Amino acid sequence: MPIRYQPLYTWRGTKIDENDDPTDLDWLGYDGEIIIGRIRMESGGPKNGQWRWSGLGPHVRQRLTPQQGFEAEPRKAIRKVEEYYHMLMRNNGARGSKDDR
Secondary structure, eight states, X not given: OOOOOOOSSEEXXXXXXXXXXXXXXXXXXXXXXXXXXXXXXXXXXXXXXXEEEEEOOSOOSOOOSOXXXXXXXXXXXXXXXXXXXXXXXXXXXXXXXXXXX
């Protein structure tokens, strides 16, 4: 059985405001205070049940594409965000705090 991907960065469920409980279907990834990306489960349409990932990161000179896509499982979507973040930072002469390459 394959080993499940272990996220490198901190992931927190989103919420509308401080009075709400975080949801299990929408997450933001953080490298310290920097939001590195988001994953969320699609709840309708042709991608229903899949996890959309979107790569973010700090203000940098050059963005990379593709910066979003879909995966069948949340850990796979998290991995895509974290890989995108590392590539984005390297491409701009920097590194994420957990990038050991």
